Amino acid sequence: MTRPYNFSAGPAAIPAEVLEQAAAEMLDWHGSGMGVMEMSHRGKEFLSIYEQAEADLRELLAVPANYKILFMQGGGLAENAIVPLNLSRAGAVDFVVTGSWSQKSQKEARKYASEVNIVASAEDTGFTTLPDPASWTVSRGASYLHICSNETINGIEFHQLPNLKALGSDAPLVIDFSSHVASRPVDWSRVGLAFGGAQKNLGPAGLTLVVVREDLLGHALPACPSAFDYKTVADNQSMYNTPPTWGIYIAGLTFQWLKRQTEGSLTGVAAMEQRNIAKAALLYNAIDSSQLYVNRVAANCRSRMNIPFFLRDESRNDAFLAGAKERGLLQLKGHKSVGGMRASVYNAMPIEGVQALVDYMREFEQKHA
Ligand SMILES: *Cc1c(COP(=O)(O)O)cnc(C)c1O
Numbered sequence: 001m002t003r004p005y006n007f008s009a010g011p012a013a014i015p016a017e018v019l020e021q022a023a024a025e026m027l028d029w030h031g032s033g034m035g036v037m038e039m040s041h042r043g044k045e046f047l048s049i050y051e052q053a054e055a056d057l058r059e060l061l062a063v064p065a066n067y068k069i070l071f072m073q074g075g076g077l078a079e080n081a082i083v084p085l086n087l088s089r090a091g092a093v094d095f096v097v098t099g100s101w102s103q104k105s106q107k108e109a110r111k112y113a114s115e116v117n118i119v120a121s122a123e124d125t126g127f128t129t130l131p132d133p134a135s136w137t138v139s140r141g142a143s144y145l146h147i148c149s150n151e152t153i154n155g156i157e158f159h160q161l162p163n164l165k166a167l168g169s170d171a172p173l174v175i176d177f178s179s180h181v182a183s184r185p186v187d188w189s190r191v192g193l194a195f196g197g198a199q200k201n202l203g204p205a206g207l208t209l210v211v212v213r214e215d216l217l218g219h220a221l222p223a224c225p226s227a228f229d230y231k232t233v234a235d236n237q238s239m240y241n242t243p244p245t246w247g248i249y250i251a252g253l254t255f256q257w258l259k260r261q262t263e264g265s266l267t268g269v270a271a272m273e274q275r276n277i278a279k280a281a282l283l284y285n286a287i288d289s290s291q292l293y294v295n296r297v298a299a300n301c302r303s304r305m306n307i308p309f310f311l312r313d314e315s316r317n318d319a320f321l322a323g324a325k326e327r328g329l330l331q332l333k334g335h336k337s338v339g340g341m342r343a344s345v346y347n348a349m350p351i352e353g354v355q356a357l358v359d360y361m362r363e364f365e366q367k368h369a
Helices: 016-024 044-060 075-090 100-109 230-235 245-260 268-288 314-326 351-367
Strands: 067-072 093-097 116-121 144-148 173-176 193-197 208-213 306-311 341-344
Touching (some): 044 067, 044 268, 067 230, 075 093, 075 100, 075 144, 075 173, 075 193, 075 208, 093 100, 100 116, 100 144, 100 173, 208 230, 245 268, 268 306, 306 314, 314 341, 314 351
Parallel strands (some): 093 144, 144 173, 173 193
Antiparallel strands (some): 193 208, 306 341
């Protein structure tokens, strides 16, 4: 069966092999007589799924032993509250605002943190640049500094995480890596906590991944709900309450798929990174070399995962989208706050899908020249 290429920003495409395996196991997982959705989360069957998923993710992302992996619920938006509820006790929290998601995060944090400081913002460039870390005015004694390491809507990515120590800050770095988790390695030496919804690059909506350094556990504000207290979640192996079992299972199948991917001598996330670099280069080159399409993001912070672009003649938007759909190129409409088009090219998107998009873009441009 050939499927269309799905460029959705999220929930997003899942590798066909993963969906096929889940379909085959839907009614009877490994001879247990039960589907995964029907199992007790405390039974040995689900525990084996959980433990394998955790171990595979730890290996794929090279998560150090002093970091806990938590499988939670509530999505990225709930984490915007859960992070300050857990980490803001020490004092002010710092934010770098580089697009829609970090903007949302800092607004939510104001409900819980005693003080929120915007230490840098790219709003003045319409979110097309990343403020140079050397210019950030980090607060003294902040409880953490939050960035969105890939801005899904604006198409801005940190290609290097900031080194807060070098900026004179002891604050742990918090990253919202929802939309580029597992697309590239993570430099954990610079990160205190990372969170992400699964529905971009790991699996279905409903599962939220949190990776947190152990020394950050156990400092929650008294008002923090128990089910959202990272220490309670960690002490109970993410089973203080019923975890999103289906999401963990599908993410686990995706982790196994990732482990099977190779690119030359590279495997797993390192292999994906090579592919993602090639996919992004193919599409950005097509945009930059055309008269019709434009992407306004500075070259040093263009996202490999979410590539917004505009038609210089916006009256052709609907025709562009209709023609794309006819060719099996789905969900290319840009976010409503930005307009235009957006191609999200997560791990599940093969380079053939990007090539098909680029071919269509050239054909459309020629036809309308
Ligand atoms: C999608 C996304 C979110 C929101 O996640 P929800 O699961 O809808 O709460 C947060 N941050 C980023 C960077 C995202 O891409």
